[in-house]
Amino acid sequence: LIKKCIGYIESISHGRKTGFTITTNATLLNEEIIRFIVKHDISLTISLDGPKHIHDKNRKYSNSKESTYDKIIDNVNKIKKMYPEYLEKVLFNVVLDPENDISCVNDFFMNYEALLKNINVSSITDTYLKKDLKYNENFKMNFDYEIFKQLLSKVGKLKADNTSKMLYKHYQIIARVFHENRQMCYELPKYGHPGGPCIPGALRLFMDVDGNFYTCERVSESSEVMKIGDVNIGIDVDKCKKILNVATTTEFQCKNCWAFRFCHLCAAYSDKNNELSAEARLSQCNNVKYEVEKQLIEYCTLYEFNHDFDEESNTRILSYN
Numbered sequence: 001l002i003k004k005c006i007g008y009i010e011s012i013s014h015g016r017k018t019g020f021t022i023t024t025n026a027t028l029l030n031e032e033i034i035r036f037i038v039k040h041d042i043s044l045t046i047s048l049d050g051p052k053h054i055h056d057k058n059r060k061y062s063n064s065k066e067s068t069y070d071k072i073i074d075n076v077n078k079i080k081k082m083y084p085e086y087l088e089k090v091l092f093n094v095v096l097d098p099e100n101d102i103s104c105v106n107d108f109f110m111n112y113e114a115l116l117k118n119i120n121v122s123s124i125t126d127t128y129l130k131k132d133l134k135y136n137e138n139f140k141m142n143f144d145y146e147i148f149k150q151l152l153s154k155v156g157k158l159k160a161d162n163t164s165k166m167l168y169k170h171y172q173i174i175a176r177v178f179h180e181n182r183q184m185c186y187e188l189p190k191y192g193h194p195g196g197p198c199i200p201g202a203l204r205l206f207m208d209v210d211g212n213f214y215t216c217e218r219v220s221e222s223s224e225v226m227k228i229g230d231v232n233i234g235i236d237v238d239k240c241k242k243i244l245n246v247a248t249t250t251e252f253q254c255k256n257c258w259a260f261r262f263c264h265l266c267a268a269y270s271d272k273n274n275e276l277s278a279e280a281r282l283s284q285c286n287n288v289k290y291e292v293e294k295q296l297i298e299y300c301t302l303y304e305f306n307h308d309f310d311e312e313s314n315t316r317i318l319s320y321n
Contacts, residue, residue, distance in 0.1 A: 050105035
């Protein structure tokens with residue numbers, strides 16, 4: 001199916017530049033598939049959560065006790081042998097489970113840095129969980145310690161080699177949200193919307209096996225409110241408008257919130273019992289304000305220690321080129 005889709009798109013693109021991205025658990029990769037991926041210059045993202053005992057905890061075969069970790073590493077080495085230059089571009093997606101020891105995951109990617117160079121890190125989301133996430137007693141302490149080391153390196157108090165490459169995204173968020181996007185603002189505009197929602201279906205349109213469309217892969221496929229159309233009727237614009245304007249459910253509270261511009265609550269956080277719930281949305285507010293306040297403190301601290309965000313940005317661009 002993937003081959004047919006790519007072949008179809010290439011046949012109708014007529015000289016226009018096209019790009020393809022595939023996220024995979026990499027267990028089904030073989031030499032034929034690898035050759036196809038490289039031939040069509042597909043951007044490949046491989047899910048890998050850390051060392052064997054951590055990765056295999058949450059990523060299992062449904063009908064086998066074999067290790068998915070062993071298969072992934074075997075296929076990564078296969079890519080390295082066949083197309084070493086292409087491996088340089090492969091992105092590895094790491095999902096942090098708070099039940100695990102983050103130091104162990106960090107050490108793994110530090111030791112495998114020559115093989116697993118490009119890393120994107122995210123945490124398990126509790127948006128649709130039926131029970132609360134459990135946390136390893138050292139998870140938050142070690143996470144915050146690694147962030148602290150990142151900040152020390154940015155003000156010249158610690159060598160960057162001694163910091164976690166895995167958590168560099170934390171600094172990037174601060175630099176982008178509070179520095180690159182900063183603007184002088186004396187008052188809120190006449191019309192506005194809190195941060196958080198993307199345009200439904202525009203960035204990460206998700207389709208299930210029955211042809212139903214959803215805003216992205218992070219929402220529940222059993223939620224009718226998150227379904228925005230299907231292959232037969234196309235996109236339901238009215239449902240998209242409702243999802244995009246989810247903040248109307250908490251309009252008064254949002255208008256009076258100091259973190260209005262920095263909110264990250266999309267419709268998924270309001271999805272409850274097949275409706276957009278104000279109660280569900282408001283239950284996340286304190287967490288958002290805490291995170292934004294923490295990031296503002298870190299941003300101001302870096303500025304007080306004369307960190308040059310612009311120089312860091314230019315260095316990053318040059319290194320990518």
